[in-house]
Amino acid sequence: MLEIKNVSKFFGEGMTRVVALQDVSLQVRKGDFVAIMGPSGSGKSTFLNIVGGLDCISSGEVVLEGKRIDNLDENDLVDIRRWKIAYVFQQYHLLPSLTALENVLLPLTFRGTKSAGDKALEILGKVGLEKRARHKPSQLSCGEQQRVAIARALIGSPSLILADEPTGSMDRKTGKEILDLFEQLNKEGHTIIMVTHDNETASRAKQVVMLQDGQIVDKIDNEKKEGKSQSTE
Amino acid sequence: MKLYQIVVRGVVQRKRRVLYAAFGVVIGTMTVVGTLTIALAGEAKIYDQLEEYGPNLTVIPAISKLDMKLGSLSLGTVAVGENYIPEGRLPQIRQITDDAIRKGEGIQYEGNIATLAPKLYMDTVVKDTSVMVVGVDPEEERNVRTWWMLREGEYLAGANHALVGAVAAELLKLNVGDKIVLNGSEATVTGVLDETGASDDYQIFVPLKTAQKASGKEGLISSVDIRACCKLSPVETIADEINQNIPGIKAVTVKQIAATEMGMLDKLNKFMLALASITLAVGLFGVVNTMLASVHERVKDIGIMRAVGASRNQIIKLFIYEAVIIGTIGGFFGYLAGTMLAYAIGPLVFEGVVMAYVPQYLPLALAMATCMAVVAAVYPAFNATKIRVADSFRAL
Numbered sequence: 001m002l003e004i005k006n007v008s009k010f011f012g013e014g015m016t017r018v019v020a021l022q023d024v025s026l027q028v029r030k031g032d033f034v035a036i037m038g039p040s041g042s043g044k045s046t047f048l049n050i051v052g053g054l055d056c057i058s059s060g061e062v063v064l065e066g067k068r069i070d071n072l073d074e075n076d077l078v079d080i081r082r083w084k085i086a087y088v089f090q091q092y093h094l095l096p097s098l099t100a101l102e103n104v105l106l107p108l109t110f111r112g113t114k115s116a117g118d119k120a121l122e123i124l125g126k127v128g129l130e131k132r133a134r135h136k137p138s139q140l141s142c143g144e145q146q147r148v149a150i151a152r153a154l155i156g157s158p159s160l161i162l163a164d165e166p167t168g169s170m171d172r173k174t175g176k177e178i179l180d181l182f183e184q185l186n187k188e189g190h191t192i193i194m195v196t197h198d199n200e201t202a203s204r205a206k207q208v209v210m211l212q213d214g215q216i217v218d219k220i221d222n223e224k225k226e227g228k229s230q231s232t233e
Numbered sequence: 234m235k236l237y238q239i240v241v242r243g244v245v246q247r248k249r250r251v252l253y254a255a256f257g258v259v260i261g262t263m264t265v266v267g268t269l270t271i272a273l274a275g276e277a278k279i280y281d282q283l284e285e286y287g288p289n290l291t292v293i294p295a296i297s298k299l300d301m302k303l304g305s306l307s308l309g310t311v312a313v314g315e316n317y318i319p320e321g322r323l324p325q326i327r328q329i330t331d332d333a334i335r336k337g338e339g340i341q342y343e344g345n346i347a348t349l350a351p352k353l354y355m356d357t358v359v360k361d362t363s364v365m366v367v368g369v370d371p372e373e374e375r376n377v378r379t380w381w382m383l384r385e386g387e388y389l390a391g392a393n394h395a396l397v398g399a400v401a402a403e404l405l406k407l408n409v410g411d412k413i414v415l416n417g418s419e420a421t422v423t424g425v426l427d428e429t430g431a432s433d434d435y436q437i438f439v440p441l442k443t444a445q446k447a448s449g450k451e452g453l454i455s456s457v458d459i460r461a462c463c464k465l466s467p468v469e470t471i472a473d474e475i476n477q478n479i480p481g482i483k484a485v486t487v488k489q490i491a492a493t494e495m496g497m498l499d500k501l502n503k504f505m506l507a508l509a510s511i512t513l514a515v516g517l518f519g520v521v522n523t524m525l526a527s528v529h530e531r532v533k534d535i536g537i538m539r540a541v542g543a544s545r546n547q548i549i550k551l552f553i554y555e556a557v558i559i560g561t562i563g564g565f566f567g568y569l570a571g572t573m574l575a576y577a578i579g580p581l582v583f584e585g586v587v588m589a590y591v592p593q594y595l596p597l598a599l600a601m602a603t604c605m606a607v608v609a610a611v612y613p614a615f616n617a618t619k620i621r622v623a624d625s626f627r628a629l
Contacts, residue, residue, distance in 0.1 A: 078545075094537075105234045109239065110547055111542060
């Protein structure tokens with residue numbers, strides 16, 4: 001469903017040019033759960049932003065469900081963000097002025113969908129927050145806020161969920177609960193790409209892609225449980 | 234959930250920032266509403282004076298100049314020419330005037346309706362001092378000059394009676410019972426008028442026939458003041474009909490005479506409005522700055538909204554809706570503040586003016602303030618759409 005072909009991304013020009021991604025290629029199939037791992041500055045978040053159409057590329061191609069999205073204009077990218085891709089951020093990124101329920105409804109509001117309150121409540125129930133629907137983010141714990149962010153990602157039934165260190169700012173127990181939720185969502189058929197620098201978090205994914213200095217240096221298939229590395233470069 | 238609900242929630246969350254932006258709108262709206270309210274009160278004062286003045290029309294010879302004063306308002310210079318109106322025209326003038334009023338107001342009454350006060354101006358010398366003696370029809374004149382009060386003595390009752398204006402009495406040292414000589418004819422001062430602040434203060438009034446005889450202008454008059462019966466009488470129509478039907482005379486409405494005064498007021502209003510517009514522009518920049526700061530503060534929120542599917546147009550709409558809220562708040566309080574400002578300053582600008590709040594200015598203030606806030610929001614809104622989602626998160 002997602003094909004990354006020889007994608008490079010540079011910041012700056014000339015002497016100040018910084019390579020964020022260098023000739024990265026990757027294929028993600030429908031129903032995959034891919035963890036992108038690597039140290040800080042390895043290009044993980046840039047990779048995720050490019051896949052989500054939030055950042056442009058310097059060269060290469062990004063194909064989502066058979067359609068190139070790297071060369072789309074702003075309006076088409078808005079459509080991709082509305083209908084195909086959803087994000088879960090490390091810092092949750094909820095609007096502080098809205099309640100949990102309203103935050104979940106946000107993507108549908110921008111789509112122009114009317115009266116989806118019941119659906120939002122149902123999804124909040126799915127992430128265990130039905131009773132906290134009327135609370136504002138400031139009244140919720142970190143784990144609860146991330147669950148709201150996940151519910152917000154789910155409400156639009158996207159083809160692909162992108163998660164940027166979703167457990168990065170949580171304690172171990174809460175992080176585990178969130179990962180359980182991601183695993184469950186994946187079992188229900190959602191395709192997930194998750195950026196993390198934590199081995200334990202990555203171990204919950206079906207595939208692990210190791211990034212270093214903007215290049216893929218390793219791919220691990222957890223499903224085969226062979227623990228055997230395959231060099232790609 | 235609708236877009237406007239997101240805006241309302243945001244406004245509630247950022248009350249202080251929104252009120253700060255609204256403050257700029259309040260200042261701008263306040264000055265405009267204050268200026269307009271004061272101007273309206275000033276205009277009303279002038280119209281009240283016109284109403285108090287008595288006559289709605291003055292009929293003069295077609296080639297002539299007359300001293301026209303309305304209370305404290307100067308309406309032109311004095312220059313009585315050698316042209317006169319034959320007294321015989323009066324019935325015709327009355328006929329036209331009364332007919333027009335009957336038609337305009339739907340009045341059936343067949344008798345006299347309007348008050349016609351003929352005058353003959355005579356520049357003469359009393360006690361070695363040049364003075365304007367005015368021959369009047371005592372009864373009609375009193376109906377026109379409703380504000381006349383006697384300081385002492387009696388009103389004109391006999392042919393050789395004279396009524397002296399307050400200043401003239403003082404300058405000429407005239408008291409009740411004194412005799413004056415008008416071109417050889419003797420008259421007795423029977424009354425002295427209270428000061429009116431108008432040209433009346435400098436004049437001596439005698440019965441029309443006495444003045445005609447003294448000046449040798451029997452059967453002639455200098456002008457006729459006409460007071461139509463009612464506030465809504467068709468004075469312009471009366472003037473037109475007199476001008477069309479009676480040759481050699483000119484009927485001028487007091488409104489026309491007061492046009493110069495109103496013109497001055499209009500210029501003053503324009504100047505005040507120009508100053509108010511500058512305040513409005515300064516307020517506008519205040520709102521632009523506040524909105525820009527708001528965009529800067531909300532980079533993350535805008536990034537979040539863009540990430541979950543908001544288009545650029547929707548982001549612009551969010552800012553415009555917020556501007557509408559700011560404009561509505563600013564317009565309402567600007568109206569209140571402007572009205573209070575008018576009540577405080579109005580009496581200083583127009584002495585003795587009675588201030589009144591103008592409810593019609595509320596929708597005007599709301600519309601103007603909203604337009605101002607929306608205009609101010611456009612640039613920040615477009616700036617907001619330029620925020621790239623990835624950058625907004627990187628900046629955190």
